[in-house]
Amino acid sequence: MHRGRRRAVGILERGCSMFKQELDTPCILVDEDKLKNNIVRVQRIADEAGIALRPHAKTHKTPQIARMQLDAGAAGITVAKLGEAEAMADAGISPILIAYPIIGRFKLERLMRLAARATVTVAVDSLEAAFGISEAALNAGIVMPIWVEIDPGYGRAGVQPGEALIRLGNELGKLCGVRVTGVLVFAGQSYDEDNDEGRIRVAKREAAIAKEAADSLLGLGFPIESVSAGSTPVSRFASVMEGVTEMRPGTYVFGDLTQVKAKAIGLEQCALTVLATVVSRPAPDRAVIDAGTKVFTSDGEDSPIGTGRGFVVGHPDIEVSWFNEEHGVLHLPPEERGLKVGDKLEIVPVHCCAVINMLDEFNLVAGDVVQEAVPIPGRGKVR
Known part of the structure:
Protein backbone atom coordinates (compact mmCIF):
# COMPACT_ATOMS: atom_id res chain seq x y z
CA MET A 1 0.00 0.00 0.00
CA HIS A 2 1.28 3.46 -0.86
CA ARG A 3 1.82 5.94 1.95
CA GLY A 4 -1.14 8.27 2.28
CA ARG A 5 -3.65 5.70 1.04
CA ARG A 6 -7.19 6.70 1.95
CA ARG A 7 -10.41 4.82 2.33
CA ALA A 8 -12.90 5.40 -0.47
CA VAL A 9 -15.59 7.82 0.60
CA GLY A 10 -18.50 5.92 2.08
CA ILE A 11 -16.79 2.54 2.46
CA LEU A 12 -18.39 0.63 5.28
CA GLU A 13 -16.58 0.11 8.57
CA ARG A 14 -15.07 -3.18 9.80
CA GLY A 15 -13.13 -3.71 6.59
CA CYS A 16 -16.15 -4.13 4.31
CA SER A 17 -15.51 -3.23 0.66
CA MET A 18 -17.51 -0.96 -1.57
CA PHE A 19 -18.42 -1.81 -5.12
CA LYS A 20 -17.90 0.94 -7.66
CA GLN A 21 -21.61 1.02 -8.49
CA GLU A 22 -22.25 2.16 -4.91
CA LEU A 23 -20.17 5.33 -5.29
CA ASP A 24 -21.82 8.72 -5.31
CA THR A 25 -21.69 10.35 -8.72
CA PRO A 26 -20.38 11.87 -10.84
CA CYS A 27 -16.93 10.50 -10.05
CA ILE A 28 -13.80 9.25 -11.77
CA LEU A 29 -12.86 5.58 -11.81
CA VAL A 30 -9.36 4.34 -12.65
CA ASP A 31 -8.85 0.64 -13.28
CA GLU A 32 -5.69 -0.35 -11.40
CA ASP A 33 -4.67 -3.23 -13.67
CA LYS A 34 -5.12 -1.21 -16.86
CA LEU A 35 -3.22 1.71 -15.35
CA LYS A 36 -0.27 -0.51 -14.43
CA ASN A 37 -0.30 -2.24 -17.81
CA ASN A 38 -0.25 1.09 -19.65
CA ILE A 39 2.69 2.30 -17.57
CA VAL A 40 4.67 -0.89 -18.21
CA ARG A 41 3.78 -1.01 -21.91
CA VAL A 42 5.10 2.47 -22.78
CA GLN A 43 8.14 2.12 -20.52
CA ARG A 44 9.00 -1.02 -22.48
CA ILE A 45 8.67 0.88 -25.78
CA ALA A 46 11.12 3.50 -24.55
CA ASP A 47 13.53 0.89 -23.21
CA GLU A 48 13.50 -1.05 -26.45
CA ALA A 49 14.18 2.15 -28.41
CA GLY A 50 17.09 2.94 -26.11
CA ILE A 51 15.72 6.29 -24.98
CA ALA A 52 14.55 7.68 -21.65
CA LEU A 53 10.90 8.17 -20.72
CA ARG A 54 9.94 11.41 -18.98
CA PRO A 55 6.13 11.12 -18.82
CA HIS A 56 3.97 14.20 -18.76
CA ALA A 57 2.16 14.34 -15.42
CA LYS A 58 -0.40 16.90 -16.60
CA THR A 59 -2.51 13.86 -17.50
CA HIS A 60 -2.85 12.49 -13.97
CA LYS A 61 -1.63 15.36 -11.72
CA THR A 62 -1.13 12.72 -9.03
CA PRO A 63 2.17 11.98 -7.22
CA GLN A 64 1.03 8.43 -6.53
CA ILE A 65 0.92 7.71 -10.26
CA ALA A 66 4.15 9.62 -10.87
CA ARG A 67 5.82 7.35 -8.33
CA MET A 68 4.51 4.30 -10.20
CA GLN A 69 6.03 5.67 -13.42
CA LEU A 70 9.39 6.34 -11.75
CA ASP A 71 9.40 2.91 -10.15
CA ALA A 72 8.77 1.40 -13.59
CA GLY A 73 11.89 3.10 -14.97
CA ALA A 74 10.98 6.66 -15.95
CA ALA A 75 13.89 9.11 -15.85
CA GLY A 76 11.78 11.86 -14.33
CA ILE A 77 8.48 13.58 -14.95
CA THR A 78 7.26 16.49 -17.03
CA VAL A 79 4.72 19.06 -15.90
CA ALA A 80 3.04 21.98 -17.64
CA LYS A 81 2.71 24.48 -14.82
CA LEU A 82 4.77 25.51 -11.82
CA GLY A 83 1.88 24.62 -9.50
CA GLU A 84 1.94 21.05 -10.76
CA ALA A 85 5.68 20.91 -10.10
CA GLU A 86 5.17 22.14 -6.55
CA ALA A 87 2.51 19.49 -5.92
CA MET A 88 4.88 16.80 -7.17
CA ALA A 89 7.82 18.10 -5.15
CA ASP A 90 5.64 18.18 -2.01
CA ALA A 91 5.38 14.41 -2.39
CA GLY A 92 9.10 13.93 -3.02
CA ILE A 93 8.83 13.47 -6.80
CA SER A 94 11.98 14.50 -8.68
CA PRO A 95 13.53 15.27 -11.19
CA ILE A 96 10.97 17.57 -12.77
CA LEU A 97 10.90 19.23 -16.19
CA ILE A 98 8.61 22.27 -16.40
CA ALA A 99 7.80 22.32 -20.10
CA TYR A 100 6.34 25.83 -20.01
CA PRO A 101 7.78 29.36 -19.83
CA ILE A 102 8.06 30.81 -16.32
CA ILE A 103 7.19 34.50 -16.56
CA GLY A 104 6.80 37.12 -13.79
CA ARG A 105 8.34 37.91 -10.43
CA PHE A 106 5.97 35.85 -8.30
CA LYS A 107 6.51 32.70 -10.36
CA LEU A 108 10.28 33.21 -10.45
CA GLU A 109 10.36 33.48 -6.67
CA ARG A 110 8.38 30.25 -6.41
CA LEU A 111 10.69 28.60 -8.94
CA MET A 112 13.73 29.41 -6.83
CA ARG A 113 12.06 27.98 -3.72
CA LEU A 114 11.16 24.87 -5.70
CA ALA A 115 14.73 24.48 -6.96
CA ALA A 116 15.93 24.40 -3.36
CA ARG A 117 14.07 21.14 -2.72
CA ALA A 118 13.85 19.35 -6.07
CA THR A 119 15.88 18.86 -9.23
CA VAL A 120 14.19 21.17 -11.72
CA THR A 121 14.73 22.05 -15.38
CA VAL A 122 12.70 24.74 -17.16
CA ALA A 123 11.85 25.17 -20.85
CA VAL A 124 12.27 28.59 -22.48
CA ASP A 125 11.63 29.88 -25.98
CA SER A 126 12.53 33.54 -25.56
CA LEU A 127 15.29 35.73 -24.22
CA GLU A 128 12.78 37.38 -21.89
CA ALA A 129 11.95 34.08 -20.17
CA ALA A 130 15.59 33.07 -19.93
CA PHE A 131 16.66 36.49 -18.62
CA GLY A 132 14.11 36.34 -15.81
CA ILE A 133 15.33 32.92 -14.72
CA SER A 134 18.95 34.07 -15.01
CA GLU A 135 18.37 37.07 -12.77
CA ALA A 136 16.40 35.06 -10.18
CA ALA A 137 18.98 32.27 -10.16
CA LEU A 138 21.85 34.71 -9.66
CA ASN A 139 20.04 36.27 -6.72
CA ALA A 140 19.45 32.79 -5.28
CA GLY A 141 23.07 31.77 -5.80
CA ILE A 142 22.26 28.82 -8.09
CA VAL A 143 22.63 27.79 -11.71
CA MET A 144 19.32 26.71 -13.27
CA PRO A 145 19.37 24.21 -16.16
CA ILE A 146 17.15 25.31 -19.04
CA TRP A 147 16.06 23.63 -22.25
CA VAL A 148 15.19 25.54 -25.40
CA GLU A 149 11.77 24.71 -26.87
CA ILE A 150 11.67 24.49 -30.65
CA ASP A 151 8.51 24.71 -32.78
CA PRO A 152 8.48 21.62 -35.03
CA GLY A 153 5.66 23.00 -37.16
CA TYR A 154 2.77 22.76 -34.70
CA GLY A 155 2.46 26.53 -34.46
CA ARG A 156 2.14 26.78 -30.68
CA ALA A 157 5.07 27.80 -28.46
CA GLY A 158 8.71 27.35 -29.40
CA VAL A 159 11.39 29.31 -31.17
CA GLN A 160 11.59 28.75 -34.91
CA PRO A 161 14.45 26.48 -35.97
CA GLY A 162 17.28 27.94 -38.00
CA GLU A 163 18.24 31.61 -37.83
CA ALA A 164 15.84 32.50 -35.00
CA LEU A 165 17.29 29.72 -32.86
CA ILE A 166 20.85 30.82 -33.58
CA ARG A 167 20.00 34.41 -32.61
CA LEU A 168 18.43 33.24 -29.37
CA GLY A 169 21.36 30.93 -28.68
CA ASN A 170 23.85 33.76 -29.10
CA ARG A 179 22.91 26.53 -18.23
CA VAL A 180 21.42 25.37 -21.53
CA THR A 181 21.50 21.57 -21.44
CA GLY A 182 18.75 20.42 -23.79
CA VAL A 183 16.11 21.05 -26.42
CA LEU A 184 12.50 19.92 -26.54
CA VAL A 185 9.80 19.80 -29.19
CA PHE A 186 6.12 18.89 -29.29
CA ALA A 187 4.63 17.97 -32.66
CA GLY A 188 0.95 18.23 -31.79
CA GLN A 189 0.14 17.91 -35.48
CA SER A 190 0.46 14.16 -34.98
CA TYR A 191 -3.14 14.29 -33.75
CA ASP A 192 -4.26 15.45 -37.19
CA GLU A 193 -2.89 12.39 -38.98
CA ASP A 194 -5.41 9.66 -39.77
CA ASN A 195 -3.00 6.78 -40.38
CA ASP A 196 0.25 5.37 -39.04
CA GLU A 197 2.16 6.36 -42.16
CA GLY A 198 1.39 10.00 -41.42
CA ARG A 199 2.21 9.61 -37.73
CA ILE A 200 5.58 8.04 -38.53
CA ARG A 201 6.30 10.90 -40.93
CA VAL A 202 5.53 13.43 -38.16
CA ALA A 203 7.66 11.49 -35.66
CA LYS A 204 10.66 11.42 -37.98
CA ARG A 205 10.32 15.10 -38.83
CA GLU A 206 9.92 16.05 -35.17
CA ALA A 207 13.07 14.13 -34.29
CA ALA A 208 15.03 15.63 -37.18
CA ILE A 209 14.13 19.19 -36.16
CA ALA A 210 15.04 18.47 -32.53
CA LYS A 211 18.36 16.89 -33.51
CA GLU A 212 19.23 19.76 -35.86
CA ALA A 213 18.44 22.28 -33.10
CA ALA A 214 20.59 20.36 -30.62
CA ASP A 215 23.47 20.31 -33.11
CA SER A 216 23.11 24.06 -33.66
CA LEU A 217 23.32 24.76 -29.94
CA LEU A 218 26.23 22.35 -29.56
CA GLY A 219 27.95 24.34 -32.26
CA LEU A 220 27.51 27.47 -30.17
CA GLY A 221 29.26 25.76 -27.27
CA PHE A 222 26.29 24.70 -25.15
CA PRO A 223 26.58 21.33 -23.34
CA ILE A 224 23.44 19.79 -24.84
CA GLU A 225 22.69 16.49 -23.14
CA SER A 226 18.98 15.98 -23.76
CA VAL A 227 16.96 15.95 -26.98
CA SER A 228 13.35 15.58 -25.87
CA ALA A 229 10.39 14.88 -28.14
CA GLY A 230 7.32 12.77 -28.57
CA SER A 231 3.70 12.61 -27.56
CA THR A 232 1.36 9.69 -26.95
CA PRO A 233 0.23 9.32 -30.62
CA VAL A 234 3.83 8.86 -31.81
CA SER A 235 5.25 7.08 -28.77
CA ARG A 236 4.77 3.73 -30.52
CA PHE A 237 7.32 4.89 -33.09
CA ALA A 238 10.09 5.87 -30.70
CA SER A 239 12.50 3.55 -32.52
CA VAL A 240 12.38 5.71 -35.69
CA MET A 241 13.04 9.01 -33.87
CA GLU A 242 16.75 9.21 -34.61
CA GLY A 243 18.79 11.53 -32.41
CA VAL A 244 16.13 11.78 -29.70
CA THR A 245 17.31 10.89 -26.19
CA GLU A 246 13.92 10.88 -24.45
CA MET A 247 10.17 11.14 -25.02
CA ARG A 248 7.40 12.81 -23.00
CA PRO A 249 4.02 11.13 -23.62
CA GLY A 250 1.37 11.67 -20.96
CA THR A 251 -2.10 10.48 -21.92
CA TYR A 252 -1.00 6.85 -22.29
CA VAL A 253 -1.45 6.21 -18.56
CA PHE A 254 -5.24 6.47 -18.81
CA GLY A 255 -6.12 6.54 -22.48
CA ASP A 256 -9.19 8.22 -23.94
CA LEU A 257 -11.16 8.40 -27.17
CA THR A 258 -8.68 10.83 -28.71
CA GLN A 259 -5.92 8.27 -28.24
CA VAL A 260 -8.19 5.50 -29.52
CA LYS A 261 -8.62 7.57 -32.67
CA ALA A 262 -4.83 7.93 -32.92
CA LYS A 263 -4.46 4.16 -32.48
CA ALA A 264 -2.17 4.80 -29.52
CA ILE A 265 -4.36 2.67 -27.27
CA GLY A 266 -7.24 0.24 -27.64
CA LEU A 267 -10.64 1.06 -26.23
CA GLU A 268 -10.36 -1.93 -23.91
CA GLN A 269 -7.08 -0.51 -22.50
CA CYS A 270 -8.58 2.80 -21.38
CA ALA A 271 -8.14 2.91 -17.61
CA LEU A 272 -10.16 6.03 -16.80
CA THR A 273 -13.94 6.28 -16.92
CA VAL A 274 -16.53 8.62 -15.47
CA LEU A 275 -19.26 6.99 -13.40
CA ALA A 276 -22.53 8.90 -13.85
CA THR A 277 -26.13 8.40 -12.79
CA VAL A 278 -29.22 8.64 -14.97
CA VAL A 279 -31.22 11.45 -13.36
CA SER A 280 -33.95 11.94 -15.98
CA ARG A 281 -35.78 9.99 -18.70
CA PRO A 282 -37.71 12.82 -20.37
CA ALA A 283 -38.38 10.93 -23.62
CA PRO A 284 -38.21 7.30 -24.79
CA ASP A 285 -35.07 7.98 -26.83
CA ARG A 286 -33.41 10.32 -24.34
CA ALA A 287 -31.74 9.97 -20.96
CA VAL A 288 -29.95 12.60 -18.90
CA ILE A 289 -26.95 11.93 -16.65
CA ASP A 290 -25.56 13.99 -13.78
CA ALA A 291 -22.32 14.93 -15.55
CA GLY A 292 -21.85 17.65 -18.13
CA THR A 293 -19.04 19.94 -19.22
CA LYS A 294 -18.03 20.54 -15.59
CA VAL A 295 -16.88 16.92 -15.57
CA PHE A 296 -16.19 15.93 -19.18
CA THR A 297 -15.30 19.43 -20.47
CA SER A 298 -15.82 20.34 -24.13
CA ASP A 299 -12.23 19.63 -25.16
CA GLY A 300 -11.54 17.39 -28.11
CA GLU A 301 -13.62 16.06 -30.97
CA ASP A 302 -16.48 13.59 -30.89
CA SER A 303 -15.79 9.88 -30.52
CA PRO A 304 -14.12 8.35 -33.59
CA ILE A 305 -16.40 5.34 -33.24
CA GLY A 306 -19.66 7.21 -33.64
CA THR A 307 -20.71 7.44 -29.99
CA GLY A 308 -20.64 11.22 -29.60
CA ARG A 309 -18.94 12.87 -26.63
CA GLY A 310 -17.99 9.63 -24.90
CA PHE A 311 -18.28 5.85 -25.00
CA VAL A 312 -20.68 4.13 -22.60
CA VAL A 313 -18.97 0.96 -21.41
CA GLY A 314 -21.12 -2.08 -22.13
CA HIS A 315 -23.59 -0.01 -24.16
CA PRO A 316 -21.86 0.70 -27.48
CA ASP A 317 -25.05 1.82 -29.22
CA ILE A 318 -25.80 4.66 -26.79
CA GLU A 319 -24.73 8.04 -28.13
CA VAL A 320 -23.39 10.61 -25.66
CA SER A 321 -25.10 13.34 -27.61
CA TRP A 322 -24.34 16.68 -25.93
CA PHE A 323 -23.53 18.43 -22.64
CA ASN A 324 -24.59 21.46 -20.67
CA GLU A 325 -22.67 22.41 -17.55
CA GLU A 326 -24.37 19.86 -15.28
CA HIS A 327 -26.30 17.66 -17.72
CA GLY A 328 -25.22 15.00 -20.17
CA VAL A 329 -27.79 14.03 -22.79
CA LEU A 330 -27.78 10.48 -24.13
CA HIS A 331 -29.55 9.33 -27.28
CA LEU A 332 -30.95 5.84 -26.84
CA PRO A 333 -31.60 3.38 -29.65
CA PRO A 334 -34.68 1.14 -29.24
CA GLU A 335 -32.73 -1.68 -27.59
CA GLU A 336 -31.44 0.66 -24.84
CA ARG A 337 -34.72 2.30 -23.85
CA GLY A 338 -35.06 0.16 -20.75
CA LEU A 339 -32.58 2.48 -19.03
CA LYS A 340 -34.09 3.81 -15.78
CA VAL A 341 -33.63 6.79 -13.50
CA GLY A 342 -31.03 5.74 -10.94
CA ASP A 343 -29.07 3.49 -13.29
CA LYS A 344 -25.32 4.14 -13.34
CA LEU A 345 -23.10 4.16 -16.40
CA GLU A 346 -19.34 4.21 -16.99
CA ILE A 347 -18.22 6.51 -19.78
CA VAL A 348 -14.81 6.76 -21.45
CA PRO A 349 -14.21 10.49 -22.09
CA VAL A 350 -12.90 12.17 -25.21
CA HIS A 351 -9.98 13.76 -23.31
CA CYS A 352 -8.92 12.29 -19.97
CA CYS A 353 -6.40 15.04 -19.12
CA ALA A 354 -9.19 17.61 -18.98
CA VAL A 355 -11.44 15.35 -16.88
CA ILE A 356 -8.80 14.66 -14.22
CA ASN A 357 -8.49 18.42 -13.65
CA MET A 358 -12.18 18.78 -12.85
CA LEU A 359 -12.48 16.67 -9.68
CA ASP A 360 -10.56 16.52 -6.41
CA GLU A 361 -10.02 12.75 -6.40
CA PHE A 362 -10.42 9.58 -8.38
CA ASN A 363 -11.41 6.11 -7.22
CA LEU A 364 -8.88 3.37 -7.87
CA VAL A 365 -10.73 0.14 -8.60
CA ALA A 366 -9.78 -3.50 -8.98
CA GLY A 367 -12.50 -5.11 -11.03
CA ASP A 368 -15.72 -3.90 -9.44
CA VAL A 369 -14.21 -3.19 -6.02
CA VAL A 370 -13.05 0.25 -4.89
CA GLN A 371 -9.52 0.12 -3.48
CA GLU A 372 -9.13 3.73 -2.39
CA ALA A 373 -10.05 7.32 -3.11
CA VAL A 374 -6.89 8.98 -4.41
CA PRO A 375 -6.53 12.76 -4.05
CA ILE A 376 -5.35 14.73 -7.10
CA PRO A 377 -2.97 17.36 -5.65
CA GLY A 378 -2.19 18.90 -9.04
CA ARG A 379 -5.87 19.44 -9.86
CA GLY A 380 -6.52 23.11 -10.58
CA LYS A 381 -2.84 24.07 -10.38
CA VAL A 382 -2.88 26.27 -13.46
CA ARG A 383 -0.47 28.93 -12.16
Missing part, protein backbone atom coordinates in the same frame (compact mmCIF):
# COMPACT_ATOMS: atom_id res chain seq x y z
CA GLU A 171 21.94 35.83 -26.55
CA LEU A 172 21.57 32.94 -24.12
CA GLY A 173 25.32 32.51 -24.17
CA LYS A 174 25.69 35.92 -22.54
CA LEU A 175 23.56 35.02 -19.51
CA CYS A 176 24.81 33.85 -16.14
CA GLY A 177 22.82 31.77 -13.66
CA VAL A 178 21.44 29.47 -16.35
